[in-house]
Amino acid sequence: MDWQVTTCFYAALHLMNGHLSSFGVFHATHVQMDNALNPYILTSPTKLPEDAYVAYRSLSDLSRRSRYLVQVTGGKVIESDRPALIHSVHLARAIRHLDTVIGFYCKAHNAKFDSIKVRCVDLKSSENFNYFAIQ
Template sequence: MGSFTEHITHSENNLDFLSKVNSNINDSWDWQVTVCFYSALHLMNAHIVAKTAKNYLSHSQVAEVINPYNQLSVAKLDEQTYLSYNKLFQLSRRSRYLLSENFKKGGIVDIQPACITYDKHFKKAIHHLDIIISYVSKNHSVAFKKTKVDCIELKGQTFSNFDVA
């Protein structure tokens, strides 16, 4: 199981990979969104290890332990970061499985099939990942270098952790 530092390093490596893929293959939005999610997943795992000294293996376990509405969780996030993580998870599933999931009250999932990932989804992924990186940086005193990305949908946008070319 990974340590806090190992998860941070893995996330940073994913961000470097994202920048390289983005600068050399400026489409493949599905892969870029997926890399954004896995960068966030390692940040969440680092957060969880720091708070609980435990590693969680499944996506559902991670989601439960960071859930701000879970009264018993010692690794819960603020609502904005938690929602960003969930949105990134959904965008990643859209990218990997060509489906769109909309979670409704009562745990009901509405699944829409055959959903292609576009640059507008990459924009959303960057927005949510920026929130997550900022949370981890602030709450765990970790400095991240800015990641360079290029996408027409990001033009004119300002992010704390991304430089838009």
């Protein structure tokens, strides 16, 4: 599941790179990317709506957790003597967040994506996904 969570983040990262490139903006670091997308930086013409930004940042935190086994909140590592493992609940969160990011991208750039079939015990078929089909 750790690689599935990480893949969700990198899918979102590539979508955000596509979003920024439509403005002729290219960034090399995650910090630069975050500053360009941050809706609380009023001068950014490339900023995201708050829900898409929170989803993107949450995916970044989950990805760091999955890669480094650390608890991350708001981009900051929370010190602990125990590793922060990835469980199905984290994968479910990542899929929900990615659905939000894809939704923003499709709306902002008039794009379409086929539904992606996923299986996760912490997701229910009754949840309202636009880009994922829960199996």
